[in-house]
Amino acid sequence: MSASPVPEPTGALDAPDAPGRGPDPRAERSRAAALAAARDLLVEQGWSAVTHVAVAARSGVGRSTLYRHWPDASGLVRDVIAQRISTARVPLTGVLREDLVHQLDGLRHLLHDPVSDRGLRAVIERAGVDPVFARLKEDLYRHGSQDFRTILEAARTRGELAPDLDVDLAVDQLAGPLMYRRLLAGRPVTEEYARRVVDDFLAAHAPRGTVRDGGRDTPADEHPLVP
Amino acid sequence: MSASPVPEPTGALDAPDAPGRGPDPRAERSRAAALAAARDLLVEQGWSAVTHVAVAARSGVGRSTLYRHWPDASGLVRDVIAQRISTARVPLTGVLREDLVHQLDGLRHLLHDPVSDRGLRAVIERAGVDPVFARLKEDLYRHGSQDFRTILEAARTRGELAPDLDVDLAVDQLAGPLMYRRLLAGRPVTEEYARRVVDDFLAAHAPRGTVRDGGRDTPADEHPLVP
DNA sequence: GAGATTCGGAACAGTCTGTCTCATAAATTC
């Protein structure tokens, strides 16, 4: 149960700094070209368009080479998604409201990025049928919700949230609205929107004299994970 | 822009009691058989498995007949979903908390029904690419969120919710957590869970001396729509 | 019962899948 959402772009090595030989640059090149083409196809036409033939045609990489690297198309799509999503995490400040806003803002960016948006939808649709996507979904979910849990549990310990707070429910209440709005309603998620979700959450869960501070501008740039 | 999410299960009648000739029973039979097979395929293997060949093999209906009824597979899947989802709506009582709980319980049932669950995922994934699904998504969303809006706006008028309540946001906050929990986290949504989402929502938005009543048992059976 | 309609089967060319083989080109090793 590796914690990493990237089960290796394909044949990557577990040893970070291998002794003698690095990976063959030819393989590296064809893999990169294939992933780029697959990414475009995913964005433009969804996961079902990411076929070996289509990727070969678009990338110039030979069909047999693709089959060599990715025996089935699911793995290719998985690598595209994993590659995009396994980036930086938002640093935590220890200030509850601020951290939550940052997290949601990261999710916001994720939902507005074409690749991760399509990737997320593919995962949601495919996880029930394709084991590759099922595992990817689990990794994404675990990785993405980890920071939320950390933040909430710390705040609970500090007494800023009720001791009996249901952390799972809380994550749903924070991330759910954004996902729902984006994936189903198909409307944009603004920074202001994310802030209001956090404030409403705090209004419901922060004990007494609350943190509620309406107007701060809290720009955020980093992209965390799918929560 | 028809308000109905069902662009006719295919040849359904808008006139409940048509005058002279009803639809040909032969067509009706083959259509029903095809839809049943398509439904099973959708549940078992996702929308991409709902092909004319597969449906023909499973239902016994001839391939040419299928193409005659549904020129492309998207329409078939759409009809499967529309047929399942366009059922009853939850009656409204006028009591805010009760109505919200009922609505969420309907959504809960929807998310736990194999057909609508798969259908919803298919719609989410496919809407960005396939116009048929795009339109279906819009219909489902509009139809599903309508009751929420009605309930919330009525409560706002009665003064049970803040006059400046953002209804769109509110719908997201109510339906979002359930969807998120089910579609991404892949965990069950209990009746208790739905109740807590409503109570937390009210805790954040109900003006002063709130409705908060922790323990009532509010069983609900009807299935409304995807909100 | 007679005419109209719908049915299922078969045949078709075109495309995609997944697997092989093979000569070529590039990288690594000595």
Add this chain to the structure above:
DNA sequence: GAATTTATGAGACAGACTGTTCCGAATCTC
């Protein structure tokens, strides 16, 4: 720098799916 190892891309292949067309047979409507 030469020899060896390794990855590449092209082509051939059987099998499956698509979308269309044609047809005789079964069924329904009037």
